[in-house]
Amino acid sequence: MKKQWMFGAMAIALWSSYACAQPDAGEPSVLVTQVALRQGSLPSTVQAYGFVQPSKAASRTVMATASAMVQAVYVREGEEIAAGAPMLRLAPAPQTAAAFAQAQSALRVARQLAARTQQMFAQHLATAQQLADAQKSEADATANLAALKAQGAGGAQVLRAPFRAVVMHLSASPGMLAAEGASLLELASPEKTILKVGVAPAQAMLVSAGNTARVTAVGEAQSWSGTVVQRGSMIDPSTGLVPVEIALPPGRFLPGEAAGAAITVGETQGYVVPHAAILVDDHGEPYVVQSKNMKARKVKVNVVGMQADKDVIRGSGLNPGEPLVLSGNYQLDDGMRMRVATQDGKGEQ
Known part of the structure:
Protein backbone atom coordinates (compact mmCIF):
# COMPACT_ATOMS: atom_id res chain seq x y z
CA MET A 1 0.00 0.00 0.00
CA LYS A 2 2.86 2.28 0.91
CA LYS A 3 4.61 1.56 -2.43
CA GLN A 4 1.46 2.42 -4.37
CA TRP A 5 1.24 5.73 -2.58
CA MET A 6 4.88 6.53 -3.37
CA PHE A 7 4.45 5.70 -7.08
CA GLY A 8 1.38 7.93 -7.22
CA ALA A 9 3.22 10.83 -5.62
CA MET A 10 6.11 10.50 -8.11
CA ALA A 11 3.70 10.45 -11.06
CA ILE A 12 1.99 13.61 -9.86
CA ALA A 13 5.35 15.36 -9.40
CA LEU A 14 6.52 14.42 -12.89
CA TRP A 15 3.28 15.60 -14.48
CA SER A 16 3.43 18.88 -12.57
CA SER A 17 6.99 19.59 -13.70
CA TYR A 18 6.09 18.82 -17.33
CA ALA A 19 3.04 21.06 -17.18
CA CYS A 20 5.11 23.93 -15.78
CA ALA A 21 7.64 23.57 -18.58
CA GLN A 22 4.99 23.88 -21.34
CA PRO A 23 3.11 27.09 -22.32
CA ASP A 24 -0.45 27.22 -21.20
CA ALA A 25 -2.48 25.78 -24.04
CA LEU A 42 8.49 61.82 -45.89
CA PRO A 43 7.98 65.10 -47.72
CA SER A 44 6.53 67.83 -45.51
CA THR A 45 3.69 69.41 -47.48
CA VAL A 46 1.27 72.33 -47.32
CA GLN A 47 -2.20 71.67 -48.71
CA ALA A 48 -4.00 74.42 -50.63
CA TYR A 49 -6.88 74.80 -53.07
CA GLY A 50 -7.72 77.25 -55.81
CA PHE A 51 -8.53 77.74 -59.48
CA VAL A 52 -6.54 77.49 -62.68
CA GLN A 53 -5.88 80.84 -64.37
CA PRO A 54 -3.97 81.97 -67.44
CA SER A 55 -0.46 83.13 -66.73
CA LYS A 56 -0.23 86.92 -66.85
CA ALA A 57 2.89 86.59 -68.97
CA ALA A 58 0.86 84.65 -71.56
CA SER A 59 -2.24 86.87 -71.56
CA ARG A 60 -3.06 89.81 -73.77
CA THR A 61 -5.84 92.37 -73.89
CA VAL A 62 -6.77 93.46 -77.42
CA MET A 63 -7.77 97.13 -77.41
CA ALA A 64 -9.05 99.57 -79.98
CA THR A 65 -6.06 101.59 -81.15
CA ALA A 66 -8.37 104.28 -82.49
CA SER A 67 -12.05 105.11 -82.34
CA ALA A 68 -13.65 102.39 -84.48
CA MET A 69 -16.89 100.65 -85.36
CA VAL A 70 -17.08 96.88 -84.84
CA GLN A 71 -18.36 95.48 -88.12
CA ALA A 72 -18.06 91.74 -87.39
CA VAL A 73 -17.09 89.36 -84.58
CA TYR A 74 -15.63 86.00 -85.64
CA VAL A 75 -14.96 84.39 -82.23
CA ARG A 76 -16.88 83.37 -79.12
CA GLU A 77 -15.96 83.63 -75.47
CA GLY A 78 -14.26 80.45 -74.25
CA GLU A 79 -13.29 79.38 -77.78
CA GLU A 80 -9.77 78.25 -78.61
CA ILE A 81 -8.42 79.86 -81.78
CA ALA A 82 -5.32 79.25 -83.87
CA ALA A 83 -2.56 81.79 -84.40
CA GLY A 84 -3.54 84.13 -87.22
CA ALA A 85 -7.26 83.33 -87.00
CA PRO A 86 -9.57 86.32 -87.66
CA MET A 87 -11.16 87.74 -84.51
CA LEU A 88 -12.79 91.08 -85.33
CA ARG A 89 -13.40 93.37 -88.30
CA LEU A 90 -13.14 97.08 -87.47
CA ALA A 91 -13.93 100.15 -89.54
CA PRO A 92 -12.79 103.67 -88.64
CA ALA A 93 -15.32 105.75 -86.74
CA PRO A 94 -16.37 109.01 -88.48
CA GLN A 95 -14.05 111.15 -86.35
CA THR A 96 -11.17 108.76 -87.02
CA ALA A 97 -11.84 108.86 -90.75
CA ALA A 98 -11.94 112.67 -90.60
CA ALA A 99 -8.62 112.77 -88.72
CA PHE A 100 -7.08 110.51 -91.36
CA ALA A 101 -8.32 112.73 -94.19
CA GLN A 102 -6.91 115.80 -92.43
CA ALA A 103 -3.57 114.04 -92.00
CA GLN A 104 -3.49 113.20 -95.72
CA SER A 105 -4.24 116.82 -96.60
CA ALA A 106 -1.62 118.10 -94.17
CA LEU A 107 0.99 115.83 -95.74
CA ARG A 108 0.20 117.06 -99.25
CA VAL A 109 0.54 120.68 -98.14
CA ALA A 110 3.77 119.95 -96.25
CA ARG A 111 5.28 118.22 -99.28
CA GLN A 112 4.37 121.12 -101.56
CA LEU A 113 5.82 123.63 -99.09
CA ALA A 114 9.03 121.66 -98.73
CA ALA A 115 9.44 121.39 -102.50
CA ARG A 116 8.82 125.12 -103.02
CA THR A 117 11.19 126.06 -100.22
CA GLN A 118 13.85 123.80 -101.72
CA GLN A 119 13.55 125.65 -105.06
CA MET A 120 13.70 129.05 -103.34
CA PHE A 121 16.74 127.98 -101.34
CA ALA A 122 18.46 126.96 -104.57
CA GLN A 123 17.73 130.46 -105.94
CA HIS A 124 18.98 132.05 -102.69
CA LEU A 125 15.46 133.28 -101.97
CA ALA A 126 15.03 131.23 -98.76
CA THR A 127 17.32 130.67 -95.83
CA ALA A 128 18.68 127.35 -94.62
CA GLN A 129 16.49 127.66 -91.51
CA GLN A 130 13.36 128.09 -93.62
CA LEU A 131 14.27 124.98 -95.62
CA ALA A 132 14.90 122.99 -92.43
CA ASP A 133 11.53 124.09 -91.01
CA ALA A 134 9.71 123.05 -94.18
CA GLN A 135 11.41 119.66 -94.25
CA LYS A 136 10.56 119.11 -90.57
CA SER A 137 6.90 119.91 -91.25
CA GLU A 138 6.90 117.33 -94.04
CA ALA A 139 8.48 114.70 -91.78
CA ASP A 140 5.98 115.40 -88.99
CA ALA A 141 3.04 115.11 -91.38
CA THR A 142 4.40 111.83 -92.75
CA ALA A 143 4.81 110.38 -89.26
CA ASN A 144 1.32 111.48 -88.22
CA LEU A 145 -0.29 109.82 -91.24
CA ALA A 146 1.71 106.61 -90.69
CA ALA A 147 0.59 106.49 -87.06
CA LEU A 148 -3.06 106.81 -88.06
CA LYS A 149 -2.63 104.05 -90.64
CA ALA A 150 -1.10 101.78 -88.00
CA GLN A 151 -4.12 102.46 -85.79
CA GLY A 152 -6.46 101.34 -88.55
CA ALA A 153 -7.67 104.76 -89.53
CA GLY A 154 -6.91 104.12 -93.19
CA GLY A 155 -9.84 101.76 -93.71
CA ALA A 156 -11.48 98.58 -92.47
CA GLN A 157 -9.11 96.03 -90.94
CA VAL A 158 -9.33 92.48 -89.59
CA LEU A 159 -7.71 91.80 -86.24
CA ARG A 160 -6.05 88.37 -86.10
CA ALA A 161 -4.92 86.22 -83.18
CA PRO A 162 -1.25 86.88 -82.37
CA PHE A 163 -0.82 83.31 -81.02
CA ARG A 164 -2.84 80.16 -80.30
CA ALA A 165 -5.17 81.33 -77.59
CA VAL A 166 -8.36 80.93 -75.63
CA VAL A 167 -10.80 83.85 -75.74
CA MET A 168 -11.18 84.54 -72.03
CA HIS A 169 -13.49 87.53 -72.34
CA LEU A 170 -15.28 89.18 -75.26
CA SER A 171 -16.43 92.77 -74.90
CA ALA A 172 -16.98 93.63 -78.57
CA SER A 173 -20.25 93.13 -80.41
CA PRO A 174 -21.30 93.95 -83.98
CA GLY A 175 -22.26 97.59 -84.40
CA MET A 176 -20.51 98.71 -81.23
CA LEU A 177 -18.59 101.98 -81.34
CA ALA A 178 -15.32 101.43 -79.49
CA ALA A 179 -13.42 104.40 -78.16
CA GLU A 180 -9.65 104.54 -78.46
CA GLY A 181 -8.11 102.31 -75.77
CA ALA A 182 -11.33 100.37 -75.11
CA SER A 183 -10.91 96.65 -74.39
CA LEU A 184 -12.32 94.45 -77.15
CA LEU A 185 -11.33 90.96 -75.98
CA GLU A 186 -8.88 89.16 -73.72
CA LEU A 187 -6.69 86.29 -74.89
CA ALA A 188 -4.67 83.71 -72.98
CA SER A 189 -2.32 80.98 -74.13
CA PRO A 190 -3.59 77.49 -73.19
CA GLU A 191 0.03 76.36 -72.94
CA LYS A 192 0.84 78.58 -69.97
CA THR A 193 -1.48 78.33 -66.98
CA ILE A 194 -1.08 78.71 -63.23
CA LEU A 195 -2.97 77.46 -60.21
CA LYS A 196 -3.69 80.35 -57.84
CA VAL A 197 -4.27 79.06 -54.32
CA GLY A 198 -4.70 80.57 -50.87
CA VAL A 199 -2.46 79.45 -48.00
CA ALA A 200 -2.89 80.14 -44.29
CA PRO A 201 -0.40 82.82 -43.18
CA ALA A 202 1.51 80.53 -40.79
CA GLN A 203 1.98 77.91 -43.50
CA ALA A 204 2.68 80.49 -46.21
CA MET A 205 5.92 81.43 -44.45
CA LEU A 206 7.19 77.93 -45.26
CA VAL A 207 6.49 78.33 -49.00
CA SER A 208 8.96 79.91 -51.39
CA ALA A 209 9.42 80.21 -55.14
CA GLY A 210 10.89 77.03 -56.57
CA ASN A 211 9.07 74.62 -54.24
CA THR A 212 7.66 71.62 -56.07
CA ALA A 213 3.99 70.67 -55.83
CA ARG A 214 1.64 67.88 -56.83
CA VAL A 215 -1.52 69.29 -58.38
CA THR A 216 -4.76 67.34 -58.67
CA ALA A 217 -7.94 68.56 -60.35
CA VAL A 218 -11.09 68.21 -58.27
CA GLY A 219 -12.70 64.86 -59.03
CA GLU A 220 -9.55 63.42 -60.62
CA ALA A 221 -7.19 60.79 -59.22
CA GLN A 222 -4.07 61.57 -61.23
CA SER A 223 -1.80 64.37 -60.07
CA TRP A 224 0.72 66.44 -62.03
CA SER A 225 3.93 68.16 -61.09
CA GLY A 226 4.01 71.93 -60.66
CA THR A 227 6.40 74.60 -59.39
CA VAL A 228 5.72 77.59 -57.14
CA VAL A 229 6.52 80.74 -59.12
CA GLN A 230 5.31 83.35 -56.67
CA ARG A 231 4.27 83.63 -53.03
CA GLY A 232 2.43 86.74 -51.93
CA SER A 233 3.89 88.96 -49.22
CA MET A 234 0.56 90.14 -47.87
CA ILE A 235 -2.81 88.66 -46.92
CA ASP A 236 -5.69 88.91 -49.36
CA PRO A 237 -8.34 90.77 -47.30
CA SER A 238 -11.17 89.03 -49.16
CA THR A 239 -10.02 85.54 -48.13
CA GLY A 240 -7.67 86.03 -45.19
CA LEU A 241 -5.13 83.86 -47.01
CA VAL A 242 -1.79 84.47 -48.71
CA PRO A 243 -1.95 84.01 -52.51
CA VAL A 244 0.46 81.52 -54.05
CA GLU A 245 0.88 80.88 -57.79
CA ILE A 246 1.95 77.47 -59.11
CA ALA A 247 3.08 76.98 -62.72
CA LEU A 248 1.34 74.01 -64.36
CA PRO A 249 2.43 71.63 -67.14
CA PRO A 250 1.07 72.65 -70.56
CA GLY A 251 -2.15 71.11 -71.79
CA ARG A 252 -3.12 69.40 -68.52
CA PHE A 253 -5.56 71.90 -66.99
CA LEU A 254 -8.26 74.24 -68.27
CA PRO A 255 -8.68 77.86 -67.15
CA GLY A 256 -11.31 78.05 -64.42
CA GLU A 257 -10.78 74.44 -63.29
CA ALA A 258 -10.72 73.83 -59.52
CA ALA A 259 -7.69 71.97 -58.19
CA GLY A 260 -5.76 71.21 -55.04
CA ALA A 261 -2.01 71.31 -54.49
CA ALA A 262 0.34 69.61 -52.07
CA ILE A 263 3.35 71.93 -51.87
CA THR A 264 6.55 70.30 -50.65
CA VAL A 265 8.28 72.58 -48.13
CA GLY A 266 10.77 70.15 -46.58
CA GLU A 267 11.28 66.66 -45.13
CA THR A 268 9.86 65.18 -41.92
Whole structure:
Protein backbone atom coordinates (compact mmCIF):
# COMPACT_ATOMS: atom_id res chain seq x y z
CA MET A 1 0.00 0.00 0.00
CA LYS A 2 2.86 2.28 0.91
CA LYS A 3 4.61 1.56 -2.43
CA GLN A 4 1.46 2.42 -4.37
CA TRP A 5 1.24 5.73 -2.58
CA MET A 6 4.88 6.53 -3.37
CA PHE A 7 4.45 5.70 -7.08
CA GLY A 8 1.38 7.93 -7.22
CA ALA A 9 3.22 10.83 -5.62
CA MET A 10 6.11 10.50 -8.11
CA ALA A 11 3.70 10.45 -11.06
CA ILE A 12 1.99 13.61 -9.86
CA ALA A 13 5.35 15.36 -9.40
CA LEU A 14 6.52 14.42 -12.89
CA TRP A 15 3.28 15.60 -14.48
CA SER A 16 3.43 18.88 -12.57
CA SER A 17 6.99 19.59 -13.70
CA TYR A 18 6.09 18.82 -17.33
CA ALA A 19 3.04 21.06 -17.18
CA CYS A 20 5.11 23.93 -15.78
CA ALA A 21 7.64 23.57 -18.58
CA GLN A 22 4.99 23.88 -21.34
CA PRO A 23 3.11 27.09 -22.32
CA ASP A 24 -0.45 27.22 -21.20
CA ALA A 25 -2.48 25.78 -24.04
CA GLY A 26 -5.39 27.93 -22.94
CA GLU A 27 -3.45 31.25 -23.03
CA PRO A 28 -5.04 33.51 -25.71
CA SER A 29 -2.99 34.52 -28.76
CA VAL A 30 -3.66 36.65 -31.84
CA LEU A 31 -2.64 35.96 -35.43
CA VAL A 32 -0.75 39.03 -36.70
CA THR A 33 1.57 40.31 -39.42
CA GLN A 34 4.70 42.27 -38.60
CA VAL A 35 7.15 44.63 -40.28
CA ALA A 36 10.48 46.02 -39.22
CA LEU A 37 10.53 49.50 -37.66
CA ARG A 38 12.83 51.71 -39.73
CA GLN A 39 13.96 55.33 -39.66
CA GLY A 40 13.14 57.45 -42.69
CA SER A 41 11.50 60.62 -43.92
CA LEU A 42 8.49 61.82 -45.89
CA PRO A 43 7.98 65.10 -47.72
CA SER A 44 6.53 67.83 -45.51
CA THR A 45 3.69 69.41 -47.48
CA VAL A 46 1.27 72.33 -47.32
CA GLN A 47 -2.20 71.67 -48.71
CA ALA A 48 -4.00 74.42 -50.63
CA TYR A 49 -6.88 74.80 -53.07
CA GLY A 50 -7.72 77.25 -55.81
CA PHE A 51 -8.53 77.74 -59.48
CA VAL A 52 -6.54 77.49 -62.68
CA GLN A 53 -5.88 80.84 -64.37
CA PRO A 54 -3.97 81.97 -67.44
CA SER A 55 -0.46 83.13 -66.73
CA LYS A 56 -0.23 86.92 -66.85
CA ALA A 57 2.89 86.59 -68.97
CA ALA A 58 0.86 84.65 -71.56
CA SER A 59 -2.24 86.87 -71.56
CA ARG A 60 -3.06 89.81 -73.77
CA THR A 61 -5.84 92.37 -73.89
CA VAL A 62 -6.77 93.46 -77.42
CA MET A 63 -7.77 97.13 -77.41
CA ALA A 64 -9.05 99.57 -79.98
CA THR A 65 -6.06 101.59 -81.15
CA ALA A 66 -8.37 104.28 -82.49
CA SER A 67 -12.05 105.11 -82.34
CA ALA A 68 -13.65 102.39 -84.48
CA MET A 69 -16.89 100.65 -85.36
CA VAL A 70 -17.08 96.88 -84.84
CA GLN A 71 -18.36 95.48 -88.12
CA ALA A 72 -18.06 91.74 -87.39
CA VAL A 73 -17.09 89.36 -84.58
CA TYR A 74 -15.63 86.00 -85.64
CA VAL A 75 -14.96 84.39 -82.23
CA ARG A 76 -16.88 83.37 -79.12
CA GLU A 77 -15.96 83.63 -75.47
CA GLY A 78 -14.26 80.45 -74.25
CA GLU A 79 -13.29 79.38 -77.78
CA GLU A 80 -9.77 78.25 -78.61
CA ILE A 81 -8.42 79.86 -81.78
CA ALA A 82 -5.32 79.25 -83.87
CA ALA A 83 -2.56 81.79 -84.40
CA GLY A 84 -3.54 84.13 -87.22
CA ALA A 85 -7.26 83.33 -87.00
CA PRO A 86 -9.57 86.32 -87.66
CA MET A 87 -11.16 87.74 -84.51
CA LEU A 88 -12.79 91.08 -85.33
CA ARG A 89 -13.40 93.37 -88.30
CA LEU A 90 -13.14 97.08 -87.47
CA ALA A 91 -13.93 100.15 -89.54
CA PRO A 92 -12.79 103.67 -88.64
CA ALA A 93 -15.32 105.75 -86.74
CA PRO A 94 -16.37 109.01 -88.48
CA GLN A 95 -14.05 111.15 -86.35
CA THR A 96 -11.17 108.76 -87.02
CA ALA A 97 -11.84 108.86 -90.75
CA ALA A 98 -11.94 112.67 -90.60
CA ALA A 99 -8.62 112.77 -88.72
CA PHE A 100 -7.08 110.51 -91.36
CA ALA A 101 -8.32 112.73 -94.19
CA GLN A 102 -6.91 115.80 -92.43
CA ALA A 103 -3.57 114.04 -92.00
CA GLN A 104 -3.49 113.20 -95.72
CA SER A 105 -4.24 116.82 -96.60
CA ALA A 106 -1.62 118.10 -94.17
CA LEU A 107 0.99 115.83 -95.74
CA ARG A 108 0.20 117.06 -99.25
CA VAL A 109 0.54 120.68 -98.14
CA ALA A 110 3.77 119.95 -96.25
CA ARG A 111 5.28 118.22 -99.28
CA GLN A 112 4.37 121.12 -101.56
CA LEU A 113 5.82 123.63 -99.09
CA ALA A 114 9.03 121.66 -98.73
CA ALA A 115 9.44 121.39 -102.50
CA ARG A 116 8.82 125.12 -103.02
CA THR A 117 11.19 126.06 -100.22
CA GLN A 118 13.85 123.80 -101.72
CA GLN A 119 13.55 125.65 -105.06
CA MET A 120 13.70 129.05 -103.34
CA PHE A 121 16.74 127.98 -101.34
CA ALA A 122 18.46 126.96 -104.57
CA GLN A 123 17.73 130.46 -105.94
CA HIS A 124 18.98 132.05 -102.69
CA LEU A 125 15.46 133.28 -101.97
CA ALA A 126 15.03 131.23 -98.76
CA THR A 127 17.32 130.67 -95.83
CA ALA A 128 18.68 127.35 -94.62
CA GLN A 129 16.49 127.66 -91.51
CA GLN A 130 13.36 128.09 -93.62
CA LEU A 131 14.27 124.98 -95.62
CA ALA A 132 14.90 122.99 -92.43
CA ASP A 133 11.53 124.09 -91.01
CA ALA A 134 9.71 123.05 -94.18
CA GLN A 135 11.41 119.66 -94.25
CA LYS A 136 10.56 119.11 -90.57
CA SER A 137 6.90 119.91 -91.25
CA GLU A 138 6.90 117.33 -94.04
CA ALA A 139 8.48 114.70 -91.78
CA ASP A 140 5.98 115.40 -88.99
CA ALA A 141 3.04 115.11 -91.38
CA THR A 142 4.40 111.83 -92.75
CA ALA A 143 4.81 110.38 -89.26
CA ASN A 144 1.32 111.48 -88.22
CA LEU A 145 -0.29 109.82 -91.24
CA ALA A 146 1.71 106.61 -90.69
CA ALA A 147 0.59 106.49 -87.06
CA LEU A 148 -3.06 106.81 -88.06
CA LYS A 149 -2.63 104.05 -90.64
CA ALA A 150 -1.10 101.78 -88.00
CA GLN A 151 -4.12 102.46 -85.79
CA GLY A 152 -6.46 101.34 -88.55
CA ALA A 153 -7.67 104.76 -89.53
CA GLY A 154 -6.91 104.12 -93.19
CA GLY A 155 -9.84 101.76 -93.71
CA ALA A 156 -11.48 98.58 -92.47
CA GLN A 157 -9.11 96.03 -90.94
CA VAL A 158 -9.33 92.48 -89.59
CA LEU A 159 -7.71 91.80 -86.24
CA ARG A 160 -6.05 88.37 -86.10
CA ALA A 161 -4.92 86.22 -83.18
CA PRO A 162 -1.25 86.88 -82.37
CA PHE A 163 -0.82 83.31 -81.02
CA ARG A 164 -2.84 80.16 -80.30
CA ALA A 165 -5.17 81.33 -77.59
CA VAL A 166 -8.36 80.93 -75.63
CA VAL A 167 -10.80 83.85 -75.74
CA MET A 168 -11.18 84.54 -72.03
CA HIS A 169 -13.49 87.53 -72.34
CA LEU A 170 -15.28 89.18 -75.26
CA SER A 171 -16.43 92.77 -74.90
CA ALA A 172 -16.98 93.63 -78.57
CA SER A 173 -20.25 93.13 -80.41
CA PRO A 174 -21.30 93.95 -83.98
CA GLY A 175 -22.26 97.59 -84.40
CA MET A 176 -20.51 98.71 -81.23
CA LEU A 177 -18.59 101.98 -81.34
CA ALA A 178 -15.32 101.43 -79.49
CA ALA A 179 -13.42 104.40 -78.16
CA GLU A 180 -9.65 104.54 -78.46
CA GLY A 181 -8.11 102.31 -75.77
CA ALA A 182 -11.33 100.37 -75.11
CA SER A 183 -10.91 96.65 -74.39
CA LEU A 184 -12.32 94.45 -77.15
CA LEU A 185 -11.33 90.96 -75.98
CA GLU A 186 -8.88 89.16 -73.72
CA LEU A 187 -6.69 86.29 -74.89
CA ALA A 188 -4.67 83.71 -72.98
CA SER A 189 -2.32 80.98 -74.13
CA PRO A 190 -3.59 77.49 -73.19
CA GLU A 191 0.03 76.36 -72.94
CA LYS A 192 0.84 78.58 -69.97
CA THR A 193 -1.48 78.33 -66.98
CA ILE A 194 -1.08 78.71 -63.23
CA LEU A 195 -2.97 77.46 -60.21
CA LYS A 196 -3.69 80.35 -57.84
CA VAL A 197 -4.27 79.06 -54.32
CA GLY A 198 -4.70 80.57 -50.87
CA VAL A 199 -2.46 79.45 -48.00
CA ALA A 200 -2.89 80.14 -44.29
CA PRO A 201 -0.40 82.82 -43.18
CA ALA A 202 1.51 80.53 -40.79
CA GLN A 203 1.98 77.91 -43.50
CA ALA A 204 2.68 80.49 -46.21
CA MET A 205 5.92 81.43 -44.45
CA LEU A 206 7.19 77.93 -45.26
CA VAL A 207 6.49 78.33 -49.00
CA SER A 208 8.96 79.91 -51.39
CA ALA A 209 9.42 80.21 -55.14
CA GLY A 210 10.89 77.03 -56.57
CA ASN A 211 9.07 74.62 -54.24
CA THR A 212 7.66 71.62 -56.07
CA ALA A 213 3.99 70.67 -55.83
CA ARG A 214 1.64 67.88 -56.83
CA VAL A 215 -1.52 69.29 -58.38
CA THR A 216 -4.76 67.34 -58.67
CA ALA A 217 -7.94 68.56 -60.35
CA VAL A 218 -11.09 68.21 -58.27
CA GLY A 219 -12.70 64.86 -59.03
CA GLU A 220 -9.55 63.42 -60.62
CA ALA A 221 -7.19 60.79 -59.22
CA GLN A 222 -4.07 61.57 -61.23
CA SER A 223 -1.80 64.37 -60.07
CA TRP A 224 0.72 66.44 -62.03
CA SER A 225 3.93 68.16 -61.09
CA GLY A 226 4.01 71.93 -60.66
CA THR A 227 6.40 74.60 -59.39
CA VAL A 228 5.72 77.59 -57.14
CA VAL A 229 6.52 80.74 -59.12
CA GLN A 230 5.31 83.35 -56.67
CA ARG A 231 4.27 83.63 -53.03
CA GLY A 232 2.43 86.74 -51.93
CA SER A 233 3.89 88.96 -49.22
CA MET A 234 0.56 90.14 -47.87
CA ILE A 235 -2.81 88.66 -46.92
CA ASP A 236 -5.69 88.91 -49.36
CA PRO A 237 -8.34 90.77 -47.30
CA SER A 238 -11.17 89.03 -49.16
CA THR A 239 -10.02 85.54 -48.13
CA GLY A 240 -7.67 86.03 -45.19
CA LEU A 241 -5.13 83.86 -47.01
CA VAL A 242 -1.79 84.47 -48.71
CA PRO A 243 -1.95 84.01 -52.51
CA VAL A 244 0.46 81.52 -54.05
CA GLU A 245 0.88 80.88 -57.79
CA ILE A 246 1.95 77.47 -59.11
CA ALA A 247 3.08 76.98 -62.72
CA LEU A 248 1.34 74.01 -64.36
CA PRO A 249 2.43 71.63 -67.14
CA PRO A 250 1.07 72.65 -70.56
CA GLY A 251 -2.15 71.11 -71.79
CA ARG A 252 -3.12 69.40 -68.52
CA PHE A 253 -5.56 71.90 -66.99
CA LEU A 254 -8.26 74.24 -68.27
CA PRO A 255 -8.68 77.86 -67.15
CA GLY A 256 -11.31 78.05 -64.42
CA GLU A 257 -10.78 74.44 -63.29
CA ALA A 258 -10.72 73.83 -59.52
CA ALA A 259 -7.69 71.97 -58.19
CA GLY A 260 -5.76 71.21 -55.04
CA ALA A 261 -2.01 71.31 -54.49
CA ALA A 262 0.34 69.61 -52.07
CA ILE A 263 3.35 71.93 -51.87
CA THR A 264 6.55 70.30 -50.65
CA VAL A 265 8.28 72.58 -48.13
CA GLY A 266 10.77 70.15 -46.58
CA GLU A 267 11.28 66.66 -45.13
CA THR A 268 9.86 65.18 -41.92
CA GLN A 269 12.22 62.76 -40.15
CA GLY A 270 11.18 59.87 -37.90
CA TYR A 271 9.97 56.28 -38.21
CA VAL A 272 8.08 55.73 -41.47
CA VAL A 273 5.26 53.23 -40.92
CA PRO A 274 2.16 52.07 -42.81
CA HIS A 275 -0.95 53.97 -41.82
CA ALA A 276 -2.55 50.68 -40.76
CA ALA A 277 -0.04 50.39 -37.90
CA ILE A 278 -1.45 53.43 -36.09
CA LEU A 279 -4.33 52.99 -33.64
CA VAL A 280 -6.16 55.42 -31.33
CA ASP A 281 -6.86 54.69 -27.67
CA ASP A 282 -9.94 55.61 -25.62
CA HIS A 283 -8.49 59.05 -24.94
CA GLY A 284 -7.94 59.80 -28.61
CA GLU A 285 -4.18 59.35 -28.37
CA PRO A 286 -2.35 57.51 -31.19
CA TYR A 287 -0.30 54.42 -30.44
CA VAL A 288 1.32 51.44 -32.13
CA VAL A 289 1.95 47.87 -31.03
CA GLN A 290 5.42 46.35 -31.03
CA SER A 291 6.33 42.71 -30.51
CA LYS A 292 8.67 41.96 -27.60
CA ASN A 293 9.44 38.25 -27.33
CA MET A 294 6.18 37.53 -29.20
CA LYS A 295 4.17 39.53 -26.68
CA ALA A 296 2.35 42.78 -27.38
CA ARG A 297 3.68 46.11 -26.15
CA LYS A 298 1.66 49.28 -26.73
CA VAL A 299 3.68 52.43 -27.41
CA LYS A 300 2.30 55.97 -27.47
CA VAL A 301 3.45 57.97 -30.49
CA ASN A 302 3.10 61.34 -32.16
CA VAL A 303 2.18 61.46 -35.85
CA VAL A 304 4.35 64.24 -37.28
CA GLY A 305 3.88 63.70 -41.01
CA MET A 306 1.91 61.75 -43.56
CA GLN A 307 1.70 61.07 -47.27
CA ALA A 308 -0.67 58.67 -48.99
CA ASP A 309 -0.69 55.46 -46.90
CA LYS A 310 2.52 56.25 -45.00
CA ASP A 311 3.00 58.15 -41.74
CA VAL A 312 6.01 59.48 -39.86
CA ILE A 313 5.87 58.81 -36.12
CA ARG A 314 8.02 59.65 -33.12
CA GLY A 315 7.90 58.34 -29.58
CA SER A 316 10.32 57.84 -26.71
CA GLY A 317 9.10 54.28 -26.19
CA LEU A 318 9.76 53.08 -29.72
CA ASN A 319 12.39 50.35 -30.06
CA PRO A 320 13.79 49.83 -33.58
CA GLY A 321 14.82 46.31 -32.59
CA GLU A 322 11.22 45.20 -32.04
CA PRO A 323 8.92 44.43 -35.01
CA LEU A 324 5.87 46.58 -35.60
CA VAL A 325 2.49 44.83 -35.62
CA LEU A 326 0.17 45.51 -38.57
CA SER A 327 -2.89 43.32 -39.09
CA GLY A 328 -4.36 42.07 -35.84
CA ASN A 329 -2.95 44.96 -33.80
CA TYR A 330 -6.39 46.22 -32.77
CA GLN A 331 -7.04 42.94 -30.91
CA LEU A 332 -3.96 43.20 -28.73
CA ASP A 333 -3.46 44.40 -25.17
CA ASP A 334 -0.17 44.69 -23.34
CA GLY A 335 1.37 41.30 -22.71
CA MET A 336 -0.88 39.30 -25.04
CA ARG A 337 0.78 36.52 -27.01
CA MET A 338 0.98 36.63 -30.81
CA ARG A 339 1.30 34.20 -33.68
CA VAL A 340 2.94 35.48 -36.85
CA ALA A 341 1.04 34.70 -40.05
CA THR A 342 2.97 32.80 -42.70
CA GLN A 343 2.59 33.20 -46.45
CA ASP A 344 -0.10 30.52 -46.56
CA GLY A 345 -2.16 32.51 -44.06
CA LYS A 346 -1.58 30.07 -41.20
CA GLY A 347 0.04 31.01 -37.93
CA GLU A 348 3.26 29.81 -36.40
CA GLN A 349 4.09 29.91 -32.68
